[in-house]
Amino acid sequence: MTARTISRLLAWGFTASLGVACASSQGGGEPRDWGADAAAPTATATSSDGGPCAPKTCLQLGQISGKHDDGCGKTLDCTAQACTPKTCKELGQTSGKHDDGCGNTIDCSSAQACADAKEKNDTKETGTDLGAMTDNPNTTRLVADLTLFDGDVDWFRFTVTDQGFGGNPLIRASVTQNLDVAVYFVCDSQPDFSTCGVATDTQDNTVGRGCRGKKTVSLSTDCSGLTETGKAYVRVAKAANNGQCTAYALTVDVQ
Numbered sequence: 099m100t101a102r103t104i105s106r107l108l109a110w111g112f113t114a115s116l117g118v119a120c121a122s123s124q125g126g127g128e129p130r131d132w133g134a135d136a137a138a139p140t141a142t143a144t145s146s147d148g149g150p151c152a153p154k155t156c157l158q159l160g161q162i163s164g165k166h167d168d169g170c171g172k173t174l175d176c177t178a179q180a181c182t183p184k185t186c187k188e189l190g191q192t193s194g195k196h197d198d199g200c201g202n203t204i205d206c207s208s209a210q211a212c213a214d215a216k217e218k219n220d221t222k223e224t225g226t227d228l229g230a231m232t233d234n235p236n237t238t239r240l241v242a243d244l245t246l247f248d249g250d251v252d253w254f255r256f257t258v259t260d261q262g263f264g265g266n267p268l269i270r271a272s273v274t275q276n277l278d279v280a281v282y283f284v285c286d287s288q289p290d291f292s293t294c295g296v297a298t299d300t301q302d303n304t305v306g307r308g309c310r311g312k313k314t315v316s317l318s319t320d321c322s323g324l325t326e327t328g329k330a331y332v333r334v335a336k337a338a339n340n341g342q343c344t345a346y347a348l349t350v351d352v353q
């Protein structure tokens with residue numbers, strides 16, 4: 099060993115012991131934010147093997163109460179910080195198990211974790227009732243705080259009464275996400291000649307006469323006889339299961 103090497107080792111040992119002294123002088127410190135997004139402070143202490151020491155958060159230690167060593171000689175108070183666990187909806191998850199942000203695991207595979215307040219509305223018969231709408235005056239319904247999880251379909255229903263002299267009611271449905279949306283109409287006086295209001299919409303006569311599109315769709319009512327009055331249905335669905343809890347709002351208007 100050369101004298102140069104010895105002096106290097108001595109200098110290194112001196113720095114390391116300074117680090118330990120620094121770490122012990124910081125003991126019993128203040129409470130620390132232990133959330134998942136808490137930034138780890140710059141390492142000022144050294145670990146037992148002499149390398150840089152990264153203090154652990156309460157989350158990393160798996161602790162939600164009591165005082166604990168952060169791995170760098172500093173005491174971490176894991177009770178001082180309240181932690182609000184996130185729901186599956188807030189995490190945007192509808193499948194698998196996930197950290198709730200407080201060190202606990204939540205199971206998001208349950209549809210209940212995502213379901214909105216209008217469930218269950220998975221058939222036209224159980225669709226959310228939006229009431230009576232007319233084309234004179236024009237009527238609009240906004241339904242907020244809706245979600246779609248894998249396998250979920252949302253139906254809405256309302257009556258349309260043809261009024262005034264402005265022509266046949268045009269029904270339009272729009273959602274705030276790029277979801278499949280369809281509008282169906284069943285004339286009170288059959289037969290039904292209703293057509294899609296936008297040429298790019300796809301005719302879909304699953305219920306009465308209907309039209310299907312992406313994000314927005316419209317239907318021009320046309321019934322036998324003098325008035326275009328009938329029952330309307332809107333269906334919103336995801337194009338494919340993607341493990342996501344998709345939040346959206348629906349606007350329906352009749353004009």
Ligand SMILES: [Ca+2]
Nearest residue numbers: 214245246252
């Ligand atoms: Ca839903």
Ligand SMILES: [Ca+2]
Nearest residue numbers: 219220251252
């Ligand atoms: Ca539904």
Ligand SMILES: [Ca+2]
Nearest residue numbers: 260261264265
């Ligand atoms: Ca009219």
